[in-house]
Amino acid sequence: MTDIAPLRDFIRAMTRMAEEGASETRWLTEGAALLRGLVADDAWLPDAFAEPGPRYRQYLLHCDPLERFCVVSFVWGPGQRTPIHNHTVWGLVGMLRGEEVSTEMRPGVPMRPGVPMRPGQVDRLRQGEVVAVSADTYDIHVVENALPDRASISIHVYGGNIGAIIRSVFDPETGAQKRFVSGYDNAAVPNLWDRSREMAAA
Ligand SMILES: [Fe+2]
Numbered sequence: 579m580t581d582i583a584p585l586r587d588f589i590r591a592m593t594r595m596a597e598e599g600a601s602e603t604r605w606l607t608e609g610a611a612l613l614r615g616l617v618a619d620d621a622w623l624p625d626a627f628a629e630p631g632p633r634y635r636q637y638l639l640h641c642d643p644l645e646r647f648c649v650v651s652f653v654w655g656p657g658q659r660t661p662i663h664n665h666t667v668w669g670l671v672g673m674l675r676g677e678e679v680s681t682e683m684r685p686g687v688p689m690r691p692g693v694p695m696r697p698g699q700v701d702r703l704r705q706g707e708v709v710a711v712s713a714d715t716y717d718i719h720v721v722e723n724a725l726p727d728r729a730s731i732s733i734h735v736y737g738g739n740i741g742a743i744i745r746s747v748f749d750p751e752t753g754a755q756k757r758f759v760s761g762y763d764n765a766a767v768p769n770l771w772d773r774s775r776e777m778a779a780a
Contacts, residue, residue: 638741
């Protein structure tokens with residue numbers, strides 16, 4: 579059995595920030611530092627939330643009761659990628675296992691319907707690294723597993739209940755935008771609160 583304590587501690591620290599009414603700048607600096615600490619350790623994620631599937635999986639690990647932030651495990655099988663999508667809220671991505679590539683996508687030039695989108699900034703994430711998506715960096719991207727032969731897993735934190743936010747996916751060839759609500763692949767979240775082993779050892 580994995581020891582979920584690092585995730586519980588991370589969620590507590592993020593909840594404190596939410597209670598303090600943290601600004602986006604604080605989430606993207608202090609929150610990023612906390613996430614860097616969480617992904618430095620690869621022993622806490624239960625196997626049920628690390629399982630690849632026929633397409634990439636997004637497992638909700640925790641949603642703040644007031645939907646101020648959420649924590650999601652993204653699992654990429656070899657060759658898997660997202661559609662081009664936006665977020666509309668700030669996001670942090672921390673690489674837990676393997677590597678992934680995030681490619682910013684920009685509107686085509688000239689900016690009119692039917693013009694193919696263009697790639698922008700490319701971020702390759704290696705184990706332990708954290709990047710942000712926000713209005714200050716970029717909001718529209720495509721993400722893929724950078725490894726051809728094994729699964730990659732990243733831990734995402736967003737400034738809302740990301741699976742329930744109305745967002746958009748984009749057609750790379752025309753830039754056409756379509757309504758998108760991502761949802762989650764799991765029906766139950768990890769149990770953060772069985773502290774019996776810790777208490778038995780105290
Ligand atoms: Fe994304």
